Amino acid sequence: MKRLFTYRLCLIGFKRKGFDRVYSYTLGESAGASAEQVRKDFSIFKITGNKRGGYKIDELLSAIEDIIKHQEDQYMIIVGMGNIGRALVQYKRFKLRKMIIVASFDVDPSKQSKRWNIPVLPMEMLEDIIKKFHVKIAILAVTEISAQDVANRLFDLGIKGLLNFAPIILKTPDDVVVNNINLCDELESVIYYTQKVLE
């Protein structure tokens, strides 16, 4: 599943370079997987290519999109408008992929503002917005200390999917999906493997 995302990235890259077909070998090489792996992955999802002719990039991409992608716009919110929250709010790629940030929230009144196209609202308005837009997905970018409390509040208000930037493991109801981004750990992991490679 994770690899599907990688394949997509690679395919977009190939397309931009002017190719209109790929072979399992080509794609595997670029995605860091074996050719058989690529084919097995596709066969699991019933994606089928052309013997001898490989895969048409456009067909492949749209097959992958069909698996990965929600067809309608997904409304989302961000809670916590600190350094990372502000960066995310400005990220244009989300909209390209039909992920629409309808509002952001912060306890700190000095961060609140309705001037920009994505407003920064006080926490009291969470419920209103979540109900109004039927928001199911949230990005959590508050300080570590508040993260569990804010998360609980979001779960109570019906949030079912969370992208969490706080470096803690949240206690979470069973029907909620949480994806943790821990940049310190990612960096430490780079350092760890780098030192491994250098013996």
Added chain:
Amino acid sequence: MKRLFTYRLCLIGFKRKGFDRVYSYTLGESAGASAEQVRKDFSIFKITGNKRGGYKIDELLSAIEDIIKHQEDQYMIIVGMGNIGRALVQYKRFKLRKMIIVASFDVDPSKQSKRWNIPVLPMEMLEDIIKKFHVKIAILAVTEISAQDVANRLFDLGIKGLLNFAPIILKTPDDVVVNNINLCDELESVIYYTQKVLE
């Protein structure tokens, strides 16, 4: 290996809550793994607990740190001082973990400045700084279009580990470790599994 990071997070959480011991069951529950899994993981790394008494959190933490952690400070650079680059530069937790950002870089002269404690330098100074601090690790936060070019330059200058935020799969020498952070994909993955859970 990935789980070690999760265990560490959980242990820090337990410690803060005042516990001084954990059982494989407790830790597993909190980290989303089975108790046997936790014990197997520890036994691989020769981490040993106390039958009947579980594991002392402090000992466990320092055993994990010994595996994960580099003991000396790691000097690093960030290239690309846009939205995400600026957020990262301000993140204090890196320093706590002995990861020191010595400088950041951008082509755009309007982003360059030496006023702050972490200076934003022109690209011409890359070589100087990398050589001066023996930098081996870099964070790449430039636009997608420039990412491969800038990465190549970094590899030429001796960078061996990269945390890449651009949504492309970089072509990379064999002795370089790259860790990709793709927030769109992470969010899409949350949406995907959320929809799965809701049937």
Added chain:
DNA sequence: TCATGTTTGTGATATCATTCACATATAAAA
């Protein structure tokens, strides 16, 4: 001090993921 119940540590077993190997299809060349 001793019995007891609980938790570890780890082989044996089961499950899941990857690679191998090859029959089959087909685009391209003759």
Added chain:
DNA sequence: TTTTATATGTGAATGATATCACAAACATGA
């Protein structure tokens, strides 16, 4: 049209990970 070289698609074999099951250790309380 026929041949041929090259990719796919997929069972079978291998390898990696996770779970099970249980003996051994030992903190705790009688």
